[in-house]
Amino acid sequence: MTETVLDVKGLTVDIATPDGVVHAVRGIDLQVGRGEILGVVGESGCGKSTTIKGILGLLGPNSTVGADHIELAGHGDLLRTPAKKMRHVRGRRIGFVAQNPFGSLNPIYSIERQFHELQKAHGTKVSKKESREIALGMLAGVGIVNPARVLDGYAHQLSGGMAQRVVIALATTLSPQLLIADEPTTGLDVTVQAQIMDLISGLVRSEQRSVLLVTHDLGVIAQYADRVVVMLEGKVVEHGSVTDVMVDPQHEYTQKLISSVPKREELHDVIG
Amino acid sequence: MADTQLAPSRAAVLWRVAKEHKAATLGGTFIVVLVLWSLFGPLPYDSAATDGSASRQSPNATHWFGTDGIGGDVFSRTIDAARIDLSLALAGAAVALVIGVPLGLAASTKGRGSQRIVRALDAFQAFPLLILALALVTLSGNKLYMVVVAISLQNIPRYMRLLRSEVLALRESRFMEAATAMGATTPRLIFRHLLPNVWGVILVQTSLTIANSIVVLSSLSFLGVGVSPPTPSWGSMIREGAGNMSSGQWWIAAFPGVAVLLCVLAFNQIADAIGDRTARSYR
Amino acid sequence: MSLVEVDQASKTFASRQRGGDPVHALRGVSLRVEAGETLAVIGESGSGKSTLGRAVLRLLDLDSGAVRLDGVDLAGLSPKELRAKRADMQIVFQEPYESLNPRMSIGAIVAEPLQIHRSELGSSEIRTRVKAALERVGLSGNTASRLPGELSGGQQQRVGVARAIISEPRFVVLDEPTSSLDLSIRAQILALLAEIQQDLGLAYLFVSHDMHTVEKVSDRIAVMYLGEIVETAPTLDLFRSPQHAYTRTLLSARLSADPREKHAYRAFEGDREVTA
Numbered sequence: 001m002t003e004t005v006l007d008v009k010g011l012t013v014d015i016a017t018p019d020g021v022v023h024a025v026r027g028i029d030l031q032v033g034r035g036e037i038l039g040v041v042g043e044s045g046c047g048k049s050t051t052i053k054g055i056l057g058l059l060g061p062n063s064t065v066g067a068d069h070i071e072l073a074g075h076g077d078l079l080r081t082p083a084k085k086m087r088h089v090r091g092r093r094i095g096f097v098a099q100n101p102f103g104s105l106n107p108i109y110s111i112e113r114q115f116h117e118l119q120k121a122h123g124t125k126v127s128k129k130e131s132r133e134i135a136l137g138m139l140a141g142v143g144i145v146n147p148a149r150v151l152d153g154y155a156h157q158l159s160g161g162m163a164q165r166v167v168i169a170l171a172t173t174l175s176p177q178l179l180i181a182d183e184p185t186t187g188l189d190v191t192v193q194a195q196i197m198d199l200i201s202g203l204v205r206s207e208q209r210s211v212l213l214v215t216h217d218l219g220v221i222a223q224y225a226d227r228v229v230v231m232l233e234g235k236v237v238e239h240g241s242v243t244d245v246m247v248d249p250q251h252e253y254t255q256k257l258i259s260s261v262p263k264r265e266e267l268h269d270v271i272g
Numbered sequence: 273m274a275d276t277q278l279a280p281s282r283a284a285v286l287w288r289v290a291k292e293h294k295a296a297t298l299g300g301t302f303i304v305v306l307v308l309w310s311l312f313g314p315l316p317y318d319s320a321a322t323d324g325s326a327s328r329q330s331p332n333a334t335h336w337f338g339t340d341g342i343g344g345d346v347f348s349r350t351i352d353a354a355r356i357d358l359s360l361a362l363a364g365a366a367v368a369l370v371i372g373v374p375l376g377l378a379a380s381t382k383g384r385g386s387q388r389i390v391r392a393l394d395a396f397q398a399f400p401l402l403i404l405a406l407a408l409v410t411l412s413g414n415k416l417y418m419v420v421v422a423i424s425l426q427n428i429p430r431y432m433r434l435l436r437s438e439v440l441a442l443r444e445s446r447f448m449e450a451a452t453a454m455g456a457t458t459p460r461l462i463f464r465h466l467l468p469n470v471w472g473v474i475l476v477q478t479s480l481t482i483a484n485s486i487v488v489l490s491s492l493s494f495l496g497v498g499v500s501p502p503t504p505s506w507g508s509m510i511r512e513g514a515g516n517m518s519s520g521q522w523w524i525a526a527f528p529g530v531a532v533l534l535c536v537l538a539f540n541q542i543a544d545a546i547g548d549r550t551a552r553s554y555r
Numbered sequence: 556m557s558l559v560e561v562d563q564a565s566k567t568f569a570s571r572q573r574g575g576d577p578v579h580a581l582r583g584v585s586l587r588v589e590a591g592e593t594l595a596v597i598g599e600s601g602s603g604k605s606t607l608g609r610a611v612l613r614l615l616d617l618d619s620g621a622v623r624l625d626g627v628d629l630a631g632l633s634p635k636e637l638r639a640k641r642a643d644m645q646i647v648f649q650e651p652y653e654s655l656n657p658r659m660s661i662g663a664i665v666a667e668p669l670q671i672h673r674s675e676l677g678s679s680e681i682r683t684r685v686k687a688a689l690e691r692v693g694l695s696g697n698t699a700s701r702l703p704g705e706l707s708g709g710q711q712q713r714v715g716v717a718r719a720i721i722s723e724p725r726f727v728v729l730d731e732p733t734s735s736l737d738l739s740i741r742a743q744i745l746a747l748l749a750e751i752q753q754d755l756g757l758a759y760l761f762v763s764h765d766m767h768t769v770e771k772v773s774d775r776i777a778v779m780y781l782g783e784i785v786e787t788a789p790t791l792d793l794f795r796s797p798q799h800a801y802t803r804t805l806l807s808a809r810l811s812a813d814p815r816e817k818h819a820y821r822a823f824e825g826d827r828e829v830t831a
Contacts, residue, residue: 189599190805194818222813257739258812260739261738261767446648446654447655449654450646450648450654451667452614453612455671456638465656469657
């Protein structure tokens with residue numbers, strides 16, 4: 001494999017609840033190489049979202065994250081990075097794209113202000129004017145036709161697809177080497193989904209960035225990821241290249257998952 | 273059914289709930305003990321009895337909370353006051369509930385009429401309600417039932433607002449749409465689908481209303497309206513004792529004041545706990 | 556005469572934002588659903604597909620146009636007649652949990668249509684039928700005593716299906732019945748719906764945004780775009796030779812779970828996302 005950007009070994013997350021401790025993630029290994037999209041797939045409750053929140057240090061105080069290491073190239077072990085420093089890792093070294101773009105955008109700030117706040121938060125000493133220039137370029141880069149109008153507007157004026165483009169632009173403004181996307185197209189229309197995924201994979205191919213892509217959608221994985229990790233009940237049950245895993249799944253659960261996607265051949269069989 | 277045997281017994285459930293909501297349990301116990309004690313005694317002294325030779329005594333072994341200006345036992349009077357204060361507060365809250373909920377339902381349509389009702393409520397609530405209550409009670413010649421009317425008048429708009437906001441949200445809910453789609457009549461929509469889902473917030477509001485009523489009632493009797501001496505009430509006791517505060521005789525006003533505080537706190541805690549539980553049972 | 560006939564249905568909503576343009580959810584939509592068939596209505600958000608599903612059941616009133624069930628114009632019915640007619644036409648919602656009253660037991664939820672439409676039945680007969688309906692959708696009879704919050708999403712949707720079929724309707728609107736469910740659960744619910752359709756001879760109007768799902772379940776597909784049906788065709792024909800440019804865009808946006816089938820998304824010239 002090429003250079004590894006993120007190397008997670010033995011990640012566990014325990015969550016304390018009133019009904020006892022839940023072992024949400026039970027020792028998983030992940031590696032994301034440069035210029036690669038690693039897909040993490042599983043059904044709700046499999047621990048895939050908890051995994052990335054654990055990596056990003058975004059879990060609440062009732063959760064305990066453990067691991068041999070969470071090594072981010074050029075930075076060091078995230079597990080041993082103090083919470084204060086993690087704030088700088090997020091945004092500058094790892095961009096995060098969440099499922100609901102409107103949850104990521106501040107409803108009372110203009111889009112321009114959010115780009116500027118991002119610069120300020122990371123102490124880049126970029127002036128307001130420079131920040132606007134950068135933002136215009138970023139928005140144009142994610143396929144927004146009229147970036148100036150979007151910059152002057154607010155989140156609620158955007159459609160879901162546009163808002164997600166803005167979030168991706170924000171997440172990549174500081175050129176992090178790794179992008180973590182948690183169900184980035186869930187809830188978006190199919191045509192918009194295709195556009196957003198084309199955009200993300202374009203970023204990877206053209207700029208050699210890396211993406212950790214969490215989704216429940218096997219179509220997204222099959223069409224966009226390079227390698228895939230299948231999760232079930234907090235564990236990895238199968239991993240490998242997308243072609244291997246999706247075409248010839250070895251684990252029973254992966255087989256079941258793939259067979260539950262409606263396939264065209266079946267329909268042909270029925271009709272004859 | 274086999275299931276019922278596996279389910280924990282009612283007492284066990286109650287115990288678990290009580291452990292989870294300690295403050296509310298404590299508050300509830302306090303209220304129950306206070307009410308029972310005030311109703312059935314025994315009290316160390318007759319609350320109406322006076323002893324001129326033992327006036328303004330500070331708290332001691334015979335008079336736990338001390339005595340007031342005419343030698344009444346502050347402890348006995350504080351407990352005994354709960355009888356009239358709490359029953360008037362409860363009655364006021366109950367009347368507000370019984371009138372406010374149907375009115376609130378009626379005001380929960382999207383039409384113009386319902387908006388007008390809300391405007392009227394705004395206007396009504398802008399009026400200084402304590403003064404209205406004072407006027408009502410005084411003009412009626414200090415009738416106790418007027419105290420109840422005054423309390424309920426203050427609280428009916430709150431029920432209406434609450435009901436309206438809850439019901440307007442529920443009307444949009446999928447299960448209401450499902451009920452409409454299956455052909456449910458309006459009464460069925462209201463009684464089977466709406467009310468059971470607002471019952472929790474109504475209970476919360478009721479607990480808060482009682483707390484509020486206690487404050488209103490005490491304010492009224494503090495101002496010398498409503499319950500008048502020698503019948504003990506917390507408000508009038510505070511009024512009596514207030515004059516003695518400056519001369520260092522704090523106990524005459526302090527203990528009934530603490531009683532009001534604890535009752536309000538207790539009902540607020542109970543409201544919190546109910547709110548917590550109803551919110552949770554949705555999940 | 557078709558079982559369901561929609562003629563030139565139009566509906567406009569006032570904009571949610573003050574001063575915004577009104578939303579033309581339906582612009583002269585016509586369709587037919589034959590007894591026992593599944594007509595899928597596919598479209599993206601804002602296409603008006605959900606509005607159509609509700610208009611067909613007269614859960615909302617049209618600005619113009621007509622909906623007929625068995626040749627009876629629903630707009631011509633009195634409220635009482637319309638309520639009675641609802642035994643014949645039912646709906647399953649996208650959000651399984653939100654569509655169940657959280658305060659009612661599963662048994663009471665499923666019994667409700669019978670209490671409304673078959674009040675002559677005794678309570679023990681109703682209980683028997685509720686149990687049968689629950690078993691029909693693959694739930695055990697003692698699910699009746701539980702509350703909606705105690706069930707999984709898939710189980711909740713089974714309850715939604717049981718409630719929809721217990722009054723023995725002939726027509727059911729399925730409003731994205733599987734889109735909030737996990738993949739494996741989704742397949743189970745689709746299989747259940749197909750089975751029930753076979754057994755009871757139901758007609759479905761299947762509202763969806765998902766081509767994969769629609770391909771599997773429908774006899775015919777109507778494609779909606781901005782309040783209009785741009786194309787209606789038998790399922791296989793639509794996939795083999797889509798006529799409208801928007802249909803081709805939708806088809807190109809499908810992501811196959813087989814990595815060997817590479818997709819190439821083709822934007823539609825009228826696409827709002829690109830021109831916005």
